[in-house]
Amino acid sequence: MNREQIIASSGKRGEKVRSDCYVEIEMTKSGGIKTSVQSKVEVMYGQSINDLLIEMCDFFELKNAIITVEDYGALPFTLSARFEAAYKKLFPDDQKEFFPSFHKNNFYNSSKEQMRRSRLYLPGDEPKFYPNAGLHKPDGIILDLEDSVAPSEKDSARYLVRNALRAVDFYGAERMVRINQLPMGLDDLRFVVPHNVHVLLVPKCESSDTVKQVEEEINIIKAVKNISNEIYLMPIIESALGVVKAFEIASASEKVCALAVGLEDYTADIGVERTNEGRESFYARSAIVNAAKAAGVQAIDTVFSDVNDMDALRASVVEAKSLGFEGKGCIHPRQIKVVHEAFAPTEKEIEKAKKIVTAFNDAQKQGLGVVSLGSKMIDAPVVKRAQHTISLAILNGLLERDWEGR
Amino acid sequence: MKLTQNAAKRLVPTEINGEKQIPFMGVGKYKPDGKISAPKIKSCADYPEDGNKIVKSLKEALKKSGLKDGMTISTHHHLRNGDLIANQIFDIAHSMGIKNLRWFPSASFPCHSRLIKYLEDGTINRIEGSMNGPLGKFTTEGKMKGVGILRSHGGRYQAIQDGEVHVDIAVIAAPTSDPFGNSNGVQGKSACGGIGFALADSEYADKVIVVTDNLVPFPCVPWQIQGNNVDYVVEVDSLGDPAKIVSGTTEITKSPDRLLIAEHIAEFMDAAGIVKDGFSFQAGAGGTSLAFIPFLKEIMKARGIKARFVRGGSTKYLVEMLEEGLIDYILDGQTFDLDGVRSMRDNGNHVMTSPFTSYNYHGKGNFASIIDAAILGATEVDVNFNANVVSHSDGYLLHGIGGWQNCLFSKCTILAIPSFRDRIPVIVDEVTTLCGPGELIDVIVTERGIAINPKRKDLLSAVKNSKLPIRSIKEIQKEVNEICGGAPQKPSIDKNKVVAIVKWVDGTVIDSVFKINL
Numbered sequence: 001m002n003r004e005q006i007i008a009s010s011g012k013r014g015e016k017v018r019s020d021c022y023v024e025i026e027m028t029k030s031g032g033i034k035t036s037v038q039s040k041v042e043v044m045y046g047q048s049i050n051d052l053l054i055e056m057c058d059f060f061e062l063k064n065a066i067i068t069v070e071d072y073g074a075l076p077f078t079l080s081a082r083f084e085a086a087y088k089k090l091f092p093d094d095q096k097e098f099f100p101s102f103h104k105n106n107f108y109n110s111s112k113e114q115m116r117r118s119r120l121y122l123p124g125d126e127p128k129f130y131p132n133a134g135l136h137k138p139d140g141i142i143l144d145l146e147d148s149v150a151p152s153e154k155d156s157a158r159y160l161v162r163n164a165l166r167a168v169d170f171y172g173a174e175r176m177v178r179i180n181q182l183p184m185g186l187d188d189l190r191f192v193v194p195h196n197v198h199v200l201l202v203p204k205c206e207s208s209d210t211v212k213q214v215e216e217e218i219n220i221i222k223a224v225k226n227i228s229n230e231i232y233l234m235p236i237i238e239s240a241l242g243v244v245k246a247f248e249i250a251s252a253s254e255k256v257c258a259l260a261v262g263l264e265d266y267t268a269d270i271g272v273e274r275t276n277e278g279r280e281s282f283y284a285r286s287a288i289v290n291a292a293k294a295a296g297v298q299a300i301d302t303v304f305s306d307v308n309d310m311d312a313l314r315a316s317v318v319e320a321k322s323l324g325f326e327g328k329g330c331i332h333p334r335q336i337k338v339v340h341e342a343f344a345p346t347e348k349e350i351e352k353a354k355k356i357v358t359a360f361n362d363a364q365k366q367g368l369g370v371v372s373l374g375s376k377m378i379d380a381p382v383v384k385r386a387q388h389t390i391s392l393a394i395l396n397g398l399l400e401r402d403w404e405g406r
Numbered sequence: 407m408k409l410t411q412n413a414a415k416r417l418v419p420t421e422i423n424g425e426k427q428i429p430f431m432g433v434g435k436y437k438p439d440g441k442i443s444a445p446k447i448k449s450c451a452d453y454p455e456d457g458n459k460i461v462k463s464l465k466e467a468l469k470k471s472g473l474k475d476g477m478t479i480s481t482h483h484h485l486r487n488g489d490l491i492a493n494q495i496f497d498i499a500h501s502m503g504i505k506n507l508r509w510f511p512s513a514s515f516p517c518h519s520r521l522i523k524y525l526e527d528g529t530i531n532r533i534e535g536s537m538n539g540p541l542g543k544f545t546t547e548g549k550m551k552g553v554g555i556l557r558s559h560g561g562r563y564q565a566i567q568d569g570e571v572h573v574d575i576a577v578i579a580a581p582t583s584d585p586f587g588n589s590n591g592v593q594g595k596s597a598c599g600g601i602g603f604a605l606a607d608s609e610y611a612d613k614v615i616v617v618t619d620n621l622v623p624f625p626c627v628p629w630q631i632q633g634n635n636v637d638y639v640v641e642v643d644s645l646g647d648p649a650k651i652v653s654g655t656t657e658i659t660k661s662p663d664r665l666l667i668a669e670h671i672a673e674f675m676d677a678a679g680i681v682k683d684g685f686s687f688q689a690g691a692g693g694t695s696l697a698f699i700p701f702l703k704e705i706m707k708a709r710g711i712k713a714r715f716v717r718g719g720s721t722k723y724l725v726e727m728l729e730e731g732l733i734d735y736i737l738d739g740q741t742f743d744l745d746g747v748r749s750m751r752d753n754g755n756h757v758m759t760s761p762f763t764s765y766n767y768h769g770k771g772n773f774a775s776i777i778d779a780a781i782l783g784a785t786e787v788d789v790n791f792n793a794n795v796v797s798h799s800d801g802y803l804l805h806g807i808g809g810w811q812n813c814l815f816s817k818c819t820i821l822a823i824p825s826f827r828d829r830i831p832v833i834v835d836e837v838t839t840l841c842g843p844g845e846l847i848d849v850i851v852t853e854r855g856i857a858i859n860p861k862r863k864d865l866l867s868a869v870k871n872s873k874l875p876i877r878s879i880k881e882i883q884k885e886v887n888e889i890c891g892g893a894p895q896k897p898s899i900d901k902n903k904v905v906a907i908v909k910w911v912d913g914t915v916i917d918s919v920f921k922i923n924l
Contacts, residue, residue: 018828019828019829040828040829041800041828041829041830041894042800043799043800043801043894043895043896043897043898044799044800044829044830044894044895045829045890045891045892045894045895046895047895048891048892048895052891072828073827073828073829073830074829075829075889075890075891076891131889132662132663132666132853135663135666135853135854136662136666169885169889332662333662333663333666334662334665397873
């Protein structure tokens with residue numbers, strides 16, 4: 001314990017706070033554990049809150065302390081994260097971690113080729129958005145430790161994100177975390193790697209070395225913690241230098257599953273305004289698509305930040321799709337459906353893909369090495385793209401799963 | 407106080423405020439007979455021949471009406487949170503040393519929390535209407551002298567006709583009136599739309615006072631309230647704060663979770679076959695009961711479907727549909743924004759309704775049961791679809807019933823509710839206060855799925871092959887309890903102290919609100 005410090009706190013307080021809490025721990029010399037809880041849900045969960053505080057004091061072997069809680073309807077995973085963050089400010093060397101139990105639906109895995117049309121960013125310090133995020137059916141949910149978290153809240157956010165990875169149902173969405181820029185990002189890893197994270201987004205990537213450092217650190221933690229699930233990396237290119245090094249970054253590791261582009265920082269880096277037309281970033285986006293495809297990984301577009309303009313979002317996704325991007329970042333759940341619809345294949349594309357896939361399957365059945373449609377030969381990449389179109393059509397409800405049998 | 411168990415297995419008093427009460431017997435089971443109570447005979451000979459009923463102040467009008475101890479004073483909530491008049495009535499009563507009044511509003515708002523001091527000093531004995539916000543807190547903590555009574559809008563009309571509530575003096579705040587007392591709510595600086603909530607009072611009260619801040623020469627057209635029922639007309643500078651009377655424009659929620667519920671509702675209505683040419687629905691102005699309208703509109707436009715009528719809660723969203731030809735008629739019980747007011751004033755197909763036409767139990771039928779689907783809210787619902795709309799899980803009375811109970815009689819009643827609020831689960835084992843029996847509630851739509859009442863086999867089979875997230879109510883409850891960290895505890899209440907009762911639409915007592923232990 002820091003000799004000087006006897007009081008530490010974590011969390012939020014104030015009238016506008018919802019589904020969060022403020023926890024303060026004051027170390028005392030005697031008198032045992034005293035709790036003082038003010039809660040919006042006192043009647044319904046006062047006992048439960050008190051029980052959790054006592055359990056955590058026991059766990060961390062706190063003998064004498066005053067625990068003050070202002071609660072605005074925080075769920076248990078939030079309350080325990082706030083407590084632990086406050087506690088670790090007093091006892092930074094204590095290695096013990098208080099885990100909420102793993103939600104039974106959170107054990108699934110992902111794959112490198114996973115569809116990543118939409119990824120919903122959730123601020124790492126705003127637990128109120130977590131429990132319902134998956135209900136909006138994004139392909140991926142990103143708990144963000146980077147730009148959405150104020151520097152003073154970085155520590156607290158790690159506990160919250162760790163607890164969320166365990167306790168919050170992601171409803172099948174790919175489980176992602178955006179870590180901080182290195183070197184801070186390397187310290188983030190031990191909070192997320194052991195908790196079935198699927199994809200780590202690495203911001204402001206400018207070299208293959210960054211990717212390799214992250215991969216190495218992941219491997220060390222996986223070995224120590226005996227973790228076996230695959231963890232993929234999505235480097236985000238956000239600078240002129242990053243664009244130049246895009247292929248090197250995309251091919252730095254087998255674990256890279258996609259390259260993403262971040263345009264706010266990129267436009268600042270090249271010294272221009274970001275416009276809706278996006279001419280200033282056309283080169284960067286195309287270069288990133290090209291590098292990603294050359295490395296055999298997905299290309300993922302930036303976020304669309306005007307949450308009220310769904311028509312512009314749709315247009316932006318159609319444009320991204322035409323450039324070769326396969327996914328878009330979302331900052332509001334209502335954007336997800338629009339993004340999925342815009343990435344969905346058109347009727348014409350589906351019809352063409354059906355013909356190609358049928359021809360391919362027929363050729364397979366007949367043991368033919370060459371696939372042809374009418375008088376035209378069809379190459380393998382064309383078949384692959386058609387298969388991708390078909391699976392997108394099925395996902396969007398535009399085609400029945402058993403379309404071939406119909 | 408003697409309590410008995412009613413047909414819904416809730417403990418209710420058999421007598422309060424010195425008046426006998428009939429326990430709830432089941433939906434449609436209680437039918438009073440005899441005659442509807444009638445107003446006293448009036449003679450035009452007693453009224454000025456020139457039709458000028460103006461008196462110089464509200465105080466004088468109250469005095470002329472014979473204001474005295476123990477009377478029942480009624481007001482109406484069409485001025486919502488901008489109302490100044492209800493407070494002024496009791497300021498006057500207090501200054502005259504009057505005690506023990508029964509306040510009979512069609513609803514109360516936070517602006518009426520000023521009346522707490524008169525509840526404390528005995529000017530007002532009790533509220534029969536709604537006890538919202540601070541008034542609800544005051545009541546639940548056992549501080550009101552009499553026992554409160556909560557009624558639906560239809561139940562209020564029924565209580566007047568039953569003679570259960572005899573209104574001595576009705577004060578009708580009218581945005582426009584002539585000296586004869588013909589008045590409406592669609593004109594003037596305080597325009598609020600329809601003033602149909604005051605209809606029963608204008609017909610049955612002993613004395614009727616119209617207060618207006620827009621006096622026009624006879625005739626005031628349209629006359630939503632007929633001057634032939636009015637005793638006195640008072641002109642004042644202002645009825646209230648226009649910004650709080652109607653919102654300039656009603657905004658749809660931006661909450662993604664509520665929008666998801668709204669989207670589910672529209673999709674459900676479509677999948678269940680409700681959305682077809684000539685259909686009808688009920689909409690509101692709050693939260694999800696407003697937010698589903700744009701989703702429904704998209705479906706209607708895409709499929710070229712028109713609705714015959716909508717009962718509202720009118721807002722610019724309904725007005726737009728009316729003006730775009732997607733709806734033939736708006737039957738408007740309460741007007742929520744300036745577009746609604748304008749439309750009711752200028753469009754013959756936007757019609758004012760009253761609790762008599764829409765909800766009343768003692769009418770020969772009412773509109774509420776004709777409607778194809780009603781979308782309502784609730785504070786709690788239990789696993790048997792019984793619902794609460796007046797209190798929260800912490801035991802505090804915070805809302806009125808409004809037309810909610812009456813709307814349950816629609817052909818498909820849909821409750822739009824978040825599965826939990828902050829940490830508070832909305833689906834519970836037993837509701838804190840029973841307001842609506844589960845047999846009338848057909849569908850619960852949450853962001854976590856749609857639960858259909860097992861009694862509605864027709865709805866279950868209609869949506870069987872849809873992609874909608876249909877789940878059992880217990881399954882949703884279980885998931886939410888896991889999120890919230892177990893089932894919620896119940897508040898500590900004093901089972902010997904009833905602070906208010908909740909009436910069913912037929913005038914029987916469906917549940918009690920008990921004093922909270924502080």
